[in-house]
Amino acid sequence: MSAPTPDEDRLDPRLLRVAAVVVLGTFMSILDTTIINVAVRGLSRDFHTPLATTQWIATGYMLALATVIPLTGWAADRYGTKRLYMTAILLFLGGSVLSGAAWSMPTLILFRVLQGLGGGMIMPTGMTILSHAAGPRRMARLMGIIGVPMLLGPICGPVLGGWLVDDVSWRWIFFVNLPIGAIALYAAGRVLDPDRPGPHHALDWRGLLLLSPGLAIFVFGLARIAAAGNFGTRAGDSAAGAGLALVVAFVMHALRHRDPLIDVRMFGRRTVGASALTTFLFGTAFFGMSLILPLYFQIVRGEPAFDAGLLLAAQGIGAMVSMPLAARMTDRIGAGRVVLTGLGCVAAGMLALSRIASTTPFWVIEPMLFMIGLGMGATMMPSMSAAMSTVPRHQIARTTSGLNVVQRVGGSIGTALLAVVLGHEISRAGASAHGGLAPALNQAFDHTFLWSFAIILLAVCPALFLPRKRTSTRSGEPESAPLPAID
Numbered sequence: 001m002s003a004p005t006p007d008e009d010r011l012d013p014r015l016l017r018v019a020a021v022v023v024l025g026t027f028m029s030i031l032d033t034t035i036i037n038v039a040v041r042g043l044s045r046d047f048h049t050p051l052a053t054t055q056w057i058a059t060g061y062m063l064a065l066a067t068v069i070p071l072t073g074w075a076a077d078r079y080g081t082k083r084l085y086m087t088a089i090l091l092f093l094g095g096s097v098l099s100g101a102a103w104s105m106p107t108l109i110l111f112r113v114l115q116g117l118g119g120g121m122i123m124p125t126g127m128t129i130l131s132h133a134a135g136p137r138r139m140a141r142l143m144g145i146i147g148v149p150m151l152l153g154p155i156c157g158p159v160l161g162g163w164l165v166d167d168v169s170w171r172w173i174f175f176v177n178l179p180i181g182a183i184a185l186y187a188a189g190r191v192l193d194p195d196r197p198g199p200h201h202a203l204d205w206r207g208l209l210l211l212s213p214g215l216a217i218f219v220f221g222l223a224r225i226a227a228a229g230n231f232g233t234r235a236g237d238s239a240a241g242a243g244l245a246l247v248v249a250f251v252m253h254a255l256r257h258r259d260p261l262i263d264v265r266m267f268g269r270r271t272v273g274a275s276a277l278t279t280f281l282f283g284t285a286f287f288g289m290s291l292i293l294p295l296y297f298q299i300v301r302g303e304p305a306f307d308a309g310l311l312l313a314a315q316g317i318g319a320m321v322s323m324p325l326a327a328r329m330t331d332r333i334g335a336g337r338v339v340l341t342g343l344g345c346v347a348a349g350m351l352a353l354s355r356i357a358s359t360t361p362f363w364v365i366e367p368m369l370f371m372i373g374l375g376m377g378a379t380m381m382p383s384m385s386a387a388m389s390t391v392p393r394h395q396i397a398r399t400t401s402g403l404n405v406v407q408r409v410g411g412s413i414g415t416a417l418l419a420v421v422l423g424h425e426i427s428r429a430g431a432s433a434h435g436g437l438a439p440a441l442n443q444a445f446d447h448t449f450l451w452s453f454a455i456i457l458l459a460v461c462p463a464l465f466l467p468r469k470r471t472s473t474r475s476g477e478p479e480s481a482p483l484p485a486i487d
Contacts (some may be wrong), residue, residue, distance in 0.1 A: 018133045021191045022126035024184035025089055027153050028177055029119045032096070033061070034157030035173045038294040038305045038312075039165045046170070047105040051295075051426075052223070055419035057123040058291055059111050059279060062412030063219060064116025067212040069405045070261045072124045073085040074203050075400040081132070085125045086185055091118030091182040100174035115174075124404045129192065131388060131400065154315030154373075158294060162309030207261035210250035214408055217244025262402045266395070274465035275387035276403055279338060280410040281459035282346075282379055285452040287351070287415030292422055292452075293369075296445045299426075300358055314366045318373020326378040327385075335386035336466035342378030343463055345371050347456045353448035358442035380407075386466055414455070422448045 036058060044054040075084050095115025102108035164172045221240025254260035267273040293315075297308035322342070349372035356365060384403055391399045421483050425444035 015133050017191050019130060021184070021187045022130055024180065024187055025085065025122045026126050027186060028089075028180045029092065029122045030153030030387065031157045031160075031180070032092075032115070032119065032174075033058075034154050034163035034290065035164075037291050038158050038161045038298075038309050039170050039173055040291065041295055041298050042165050042170060042305060043105075043108070047108075049105045049238070049421045052420050053105060055291065055415060056109050057112050058287075059219065059223070059412050059416040059419075061112045061116040061119070062287065062408055062415055063216050064113040065120035066215055066405050066408040066412060068117045068120035069124055069408060070208065070211065071203070072121050072128075072404075073401040074261070075121070076125060076128055077480050078176060080194075081125055082188065082194065085129065085192070086188050088118050089181050089185055089188070092122060093178060095116070096174045096177040096181075104174035120404075120408070124400045127388075127400045127404075152316070152320075154290075154319065155313050158309030158312040159306070160309070161203050162304070162306035163210070165305040167306070202259070204257060204259065204261040207250055207253055207257065209247050210253060211261060212451055214243050214246025214250060215412075216243070218247060219409075219412050219416050222413060222418050241396060244360050245340075256382060263395075263398055264402075264407060266391070266399055266402060267388065270465055271390045271467060272387045272399065272403075274462045275335075275383045276406045278343075278383045278459050278466070279380060279403060279463035280460070281409045281455055282343070282383075283407040283410030284414035284417075285346070285350070285455040285459070286376060286380075286414070287411030288418035289372075289449075291415050291450050292418050292448055300445060311366070312363060314367065314369040315373035315376070317373075318370040319377035320373075322374040322377030323381060326382050330382045330385065334467040334469040335345040335382045336463065336468040338382045339379050339386075339463045340460065341459050342375040342382070343456055345375030346379065347375075347453060347460075349375065350449055350453040354446045356442070356446070358438040383463070383466060387395060407408060414452075418448055418451060421451055 013052050038055055040051070040057065043049075043057065044051055047054070072084070079087075092115055095111055095118055098111040099108060099115055102111055160176065161173050164170065164176070209288075217239050221236050221238070221243055224236030225240060250261075251264055254262060254264045267276050293312060294308045296306075297303040298305065303311065325336050326342065349368045352368045353365070356368075385406075387403060388399060422444060425447050426441060428444070
C-alpha cells in the first residue's frame, strides 16, 4: 500500500472552513442540550409540576433526536447533505421559537419534541459532511480540533442558562438560538458545496413505525417503573414490555430487509459494535448526570441557577483539555486504551461525587467535575471515530446515524431513569429527615450518583473490544475479527 501524500494528511483551509460551518450548527444543538438543565428546577416551580414530569423537557427532546436520526442517512442520500443540514437548522430554529412561547408544561414538552426533530439531524449530517471532506486519514485529527469549540457548549450552556433564568427569563434559553442559527445558515449557504444526491433506496417505513414508537414507549415504561420503585406497576411493565417488543421486532425486520432504516448488521463488526455499546452506556450515565448535577447545587447547596452553571463549567473545561490530546493519542495507540482511560476518569469522579456531604467545600467538588470532564473528552469522540474509520465511504452516513441513535437513546433512558430515581429518593428523604433535611437530600443525590457510577463500570466491558493499536485497516476493507453474525 502506497504511503499517503502530504496533501492527503494536511488539514487545508477549505477543510477547516467546512469544519467551521459544522461547528456552528453542532454548537447550537449542544448549547441547547446543556442550557436547559439549569432551568429544570425553575420550570418545575413556575409551571407547578413535579420533577418526574418536568424532566420530559429533556427526555422528550432526546427521544425526538433518536427518532429522527435514523432518517438522516436516507435523507442525506436522497436530498444531499447541504440541503438536509440547512433544513435541520431551520426546523430547529422553528422549534426554539415555539418553545420560548410555550404557555404550559405540556406545550413546552411538545415544542421541545419538535425542536428535537431538527436538532437530531444537525449532528449526524454535520459529521457526514466532515467525514466526506476529511476522509479516514484526517478524521481523528480533525475531530480533536473541532471538538474544542464544540465543547464550549457544555461550558457556556449552564452559565448562560443560569444567567437567563435568574436575571432575564427562561424563555430566552430558547430564543438565544436564533442569532447562532442565522449565522450557521448563512455560512452553510456560502461554504458548503452544492448537493449531488447519490443513489438511494425507498424509505423503510415499516422500520420507522416499529423503532420510533418502540423507543418512546420503552423509555416511558422505564420511567414509570423507576417512579414506582419496583416492577409491580401495571402501566410501567406493560409499556416497557410493549416498547421492547417493538424494538425487537424492528431488529428482526432489519436483519431481513435489504435496505433497513438502521442496518443492525453493521453492529456485528467488532469495532462498530463495541463503539455502539460503549457510547450507549456512556450516554446513559453522562446525559443523566448532566440533568442531576445542576439540581444538586440548587436543591442541596441552595445556589442560584447562574452560580450552579458556573460550578459546572469545570466539567466542560476538563473535556476541552482532554479532547485534542485524546485525538492525537488515538492516532498513535488506538482508541481502546484512550477510551478505557477516559472511562476510568469518569468512574473515579462519579464515585467521589457519591461520597460527598452537604457541607463538602466546593473546592473539593470542582476537581471531581474536572476529572469527569477529562474522561468525557477521552471517551465519546475517540470511540465514535474508531468505528467510522473502519467502514467504507458509502456507509459513513448510515454508520454515523446508527451510532448517534444509540447514543441519544442512551441519553434519553439515562435522563428519564436518573430523574425519576432522584425524585423517588427525594421523596424518601423528606419522609425520613430526622437529622435535618439537607443531609437527607444529599444522601438522595449520593444514591443517584452511584447509579451513574455503576453504568460507567458496565461501559468498560464493551470498551475492552475497541482497537488497542492504531487502526491500519483501510476504509472499505473488512476487519480481521468480526463479531459472530446474528442468526
